[in-house]
Amino acid sequence: MSVPEKRQRPQSSAEIPLLTETDRLAEVQRKQQWIANFLKSFQLDGLLLQKRHNFAWFTCGAENGSDACAAGKAAVFITPEARVIVTDNVTSPLLFERELAGLGFQLKERSWREGHRGLIEDLCHGRQVGGDVPHATRQDYSDALAGFRQCLTTEEAIRIRELGRDVAHAVEATARRLIRGSTEAAIAGEVAHRLIKRQVVPCRLQVAGDYRRVRFRTQSYTQSPVSKFCTLTATGRRDGLHVTASRTVCFGELPRDLIESYQAAIQIQATGICFSRENWTLQDVWQRVARIYEKTGYPNEWEYASQGAVVGYRDPEVPIVVGPVDGNVSLQQGMAIVWHPSVGPATLADTLLITPNGGELLTPMENWPRVRVRVRSTAISRPGILRRRNTDQPDSEEPIDPAAQDSFAWLSDDRTGLSGLFNE
Numbered sequence: 001m002s003v004p005e006k007r008q009r010p011q012s013s014a015e016i017p018l019l020t021e022t023d024r025l026a027e028v029q030r031k032q033q034w035i036a037n038f039l040k041s042f043q044l045d046g047l048l049l050q051k052r053h054n055f056a057w058f059t060c061g062a063e064n065g066s067d068a069c070a071a072g073k074a075a076v077f078i079t080p081e082a083r084v085i086v087t088d089n090v091t092s093p094l095l096f097e098r099e100l101a102g103l104g105f106q107l108k109e110r111s112w113r114e115g116h117r118g119l120i121e122d123l124c125h126g127r128q129v130g131g132d133v134p135h136a137t138r139q140d141y142s143d144a145l146a147g148f149r150q151c152l153t154t155e156e157a158i159r160i161r162e163l164g165r166d167v168a169h170a171v172e173a174t175a176r177r178l179i180r181g182s183t184e185a186a187i188a189g190e191v192a193h194r195l196i197k198r199q200v201v202p203c204r205l206q207v208a209g210d211y212r213r214v215r216f217r218t219q220s221y222t223q224s225p226v227s228k229f230c231t232l233t234a235t236g237r238r239d240g241l242h243v244t245a246s247r248t249v250c251f252g253e254l255p256r257d258l259i260e261s262y263q264a265a266i267q268i269q270a271t272g273i274c275f276s277r278e279n280w281t282l283q284d285v286w287q288r289v290a291r292i293y294e295k296t297g298y299p300n301e302w303e304y305a306s307q308g309a310v311v312g313y314r315d316p317e318v319p320i321v322v323g324p325v326d327g328n329v330s331l332q333q334g335m336a337i338v339w340h341p342s343v344g345p346a347t348l349a350d351t352l353l354i355t356p357n358g359g360e361l362l363t364p365m366e367n368w369p370r371v372r373v374r375v376r377s378t379a380i381s382r383p384g385i386l387r388r389r390n391t392d393q394p395d396s397e398e399p400i401d402p403a404a405q406d407s408f409a410w411l412s413d414d415r416t417g418l419s420g421l422f423n424e
Helices: 023-043 052-058 092-101 118-125 142-150 154-176 182-196 256-274 282-295
Strands: 046-049 075-076 083-088 105-112 129-131 201-209 229-238 241-251 308-311 336-339 352-356 358-361 370-375 378-383 385-388 409-413 419-423
Touching: 023 046, 023 052, 023 075, 023 142, 023 154, 046 052, 046 118, 046 419, 052 142, 075 092, 075 229, 083 092, 083 118, 092 105, 105 118, 129 358, 129 419, 142 308, 154 229, 154 241, 154 352, 182 201, 182 229, 201 241, 241 308, 241 336, 241 352, 256 336, 256 358, 256 370, 256 378
Parallel strands: 046 129, 083 105, 241 385
Antiparallel strands: 046 075, 075 083, 201 229, 229 241, 308 336, 336 352, 352 358, 370 378, 370 419, 409 419
């Protein structure tokens, strides 16, 4: 298999510069050169990309209307000399006027009544063409193409930073306005509204009220009302990229079992964040995370739900598992990774970008209580639980005073070198 050549790496600065159409054009041109080298190494005349994540990657974020498995309403046909959008006459104006203007793509289209499948076969006829979906006459190069997507370029890092801030804002803003008795479905609707308002597609929304998450770790949301506490989790997509964030809010006093579970989950997630470093394998990181599950007294909790994944144009790109295949994947600069541990009723989720200096938080806390956790010599700030006093009115959460956040209960574990603070 050909290994994608080394490409530009994302900036680690928290500053997010604005991208221009000239930047996008240069990015598309670089990607076409990578594909040209790929075609040469596999002795191919062209490459046909139909899956959503590959289409979005090559076009710098355009949507072709498909999910991760099926072919969509448009495909991109790439040769060393040309990049051609293959679609119907209904989809083409949307793509070329809103998403691909000025990026040097050619167009091949047919009437919506005929569809563009026949046009694809005409383009591929008589050529050695690779693809990303199974086909009788085209080899599927999906696995080989994954290496291009997983390490984000400088421009992609800028986009995913903007996306992370918008997803975290939508979750936190909704949580700060929660009213006791709201249904999980109504809360999910508010998160979706805030995401869509910022042109973010709500790919996955989970709202777990009270203790329902103990039983149903992967539920989305129900018509059940929330009376004690609630965790909001959202995965959003924009420009083809994905991030995930969660926050927990409580009405009145925090239940003791929630505090204990949340303490453990914070320590587990902080460990994953701390050791998500360049050139570490997922297996190496996971072994350290699994030890904290054991040391906090919850050795089997990870069995009940996904722990996270390397993400990007797919969610997941590579799941965090303990198997020998995915576990041998080495983290590289420019990869995005979600850590999503859960312990009983408590769960946390945030997305990081791997940089030379460690993990950069892509879903930062905006106006939210913070918990400081120390893993060995590294201090890590994690979201605490927002405690609402006036539970019948929106915008009545406790003021968050950063100067007062040292008056928390102290936790420590000298054996693990991990310590932290928790808002009680």
